Amino acid sequence: MNTTTKKRLKIIALLALTGIVIAAGVIIYLFNMPHRDVQAAAADYSINAEEIVTEYLKDALVANEKYLDAEGESKILAVNGVISEITEDYNGDKVVLLKSNNMQAGVSCTFTPETNVQTANLIVGDQVIIKGVIRSGASYDEDLEMYEHVIMEKSSIQ
Amino acid sequence: MKTMFHEYKNLKLKIMSKKTMLTILAVAAISFTAMSQKLVTSKSNIKFHSHTAAEDIDANNTKAVGTIDTKTGEVVYSVPMQAFEFEKALMQKHYNSPKFLDTKQFPKAKLTGKITNLSKIDFSKDGTYNVTVKGEMDMHGVKNPIEEQATITVKDGKVSTNTKFKIVLADYKVAFEKGKPSTNIAKEVEVTVNAEYITKS
Numbered sequence: 468m469n470t471t472t473k474k475r476l477k478i479i480a481l482l483a484l485t486g487i488v489i490a491a492g493v494i495i496y497l498f499n500m501p502h503r504d505v506q507a508a509a510a511d512y513s514i515n516a517e518e519i520v521t522e523y524l525k526d527a528l529v530a531n532e533k534y535l536d537a538e539g540e541s542k543i544l545a546v547n548g549v550i551s552e553i554t555e556d557y558n559g560d561k562v563v564l565l566k567s568n569n570m571q572a573g574v575s576c577t578f579t580p581e582t583n584v585q586t587a588n589l590i591v592g593d594q595v596i597i598k599g600v601i602r603s604g605a606s607y608d609e610d611l612e613m614y615e616h617v618i619m620e621k622s623s624i625q
Numbered sequence: 626m627k628t629m630f631h632e633y634k635n636l637k638l639k640i641m642s643k644k645t646m647l648t649i650l651a652v653a654a655i656s657f658t659a660m661s662q663k664l665v666t667s668k669s670n671i672k673f674h675s676h677t678a679a680e681d682i683d684a685n686n687t688k689a690v691g692t693i694d695t696k697t698g699e700v701v702y703s704v705p706m707q708a709f710e711f712e713k714a715l716m717q718k719h720y721n722s723p724k725f726l727d728t729k730q731f732p733k734a735k736l737t738g739k740i741t742n743l744s745k746i747d748f749s750k751d752g753t754y755n756v757t758v759k760g761e762m763d764m765h766g767v768k769n770p771i772e773e774q775a776t777i778t779v780k781d782g783k784v785s786t787n788t789k790f791k792i793v794l795a796d797y798k799v800a801f802e803k804g805k806p807s808t809n810i811a812k813e814v815e816v817t818v819n820a821e822y823i824t825k826s
Binding site for chain 2: 497498499500501502503531535536537538539540541554555556557558560562575577602603604608610611612613615618620
């Protein structure tokens with residue numbers, strides 16, 4: 468084996484090694500890819516609670532096309548509305564419902580263990596802007612015999 | 626004088642019959658409300674669990690809305706599919722994608738059923754009741770008949786339910802053809818549902 472072949476082999480081996488390291492890095496990154504930080508991200512839409520509910524009740528297909536993402540990273544909304552109810556979900560996270568009396572459905576916003584504290588001083592009747600990621604739209608369900616709210620999660624007060 | 630008395634009596638009778646009518650109406654209205662009494666939950670947890678030799682995958686969803694009609698035994702669950710949360714972001718993306726549950730196209734799954742042994746349950750008495758729910762599940766745009774066992778618990782006037790059942794992903798046309806997900810996701814997924822109900826106001 469002459470020196471040029473040796474050199475070539477060395478380079479090939481080095482390139483292969485670099486390739487393997489990069490591939491491993493990408494796989495590890497993808498596998499451990501963090502969830503999107505909704506609180507840190509800017510809102511895609513600033514909208515009134517009434518507007519988005521009306522959009523959904525008018526045409527859910529059009530609204531889903533506009534707000535939902537195929538991989539679940541749906542639009543981040545900053546929703547302006549009046550608080551009609553403050554409850555807790557199964558995990559003990561705060562759920563603030565934005566709904567005026569004239570609305571058939573509202574926007575239900577679930578907070579996180581980190582943002583729950585922001586709801587401590589809120590009372591029914593307060594007007595607030597809540598940012599969160601939309602999970603599903605409002606609709607009338609004839610089996611439930613009731614209106615379902617727009618659902619937002621990862622919520623925080625703006 | 627006699628006729629006046631007679632008229633007075635007649636009037637009294639008329640008033641009385643009106644009162645009786647009103648009472649009957651009121652009773653009817655109350656029993657009608659009782660007849661259509663619905664329990665509602667928005668405090669629930671639905672868990673998917675998939676087990677393979679390669680890995681265990683869990684996802685949780687607390688955003689479902691459900692009702693139980695205590696008079697007819699009708700059970701309904703509406704589940705916003707994008708609210709399932711996975712530990713790994715990549716898994717969540719796979720799950721939502723058009724290749725898997727296509728949650729943009731099918732944002733909600735729905736279960737409608739009926740408790741087949743409703744007469745066994747006394748919603749006003751503390752106890753644990755084993756029930757069977759028979760109906761239909763609509764997920765990923767595919768409807769399948771279901772028949773599952775569940776437990777209804779009544780404690781201090783509060784109703785909660787618990788159930789665990791398996792669904793075969795292929796029944797709902799959910800399948801990864803090839804690649805890592807096809808080996809790491811079980812063909813049969815275990816679903817656990819816990820819910821706390823309140824009376825619909």
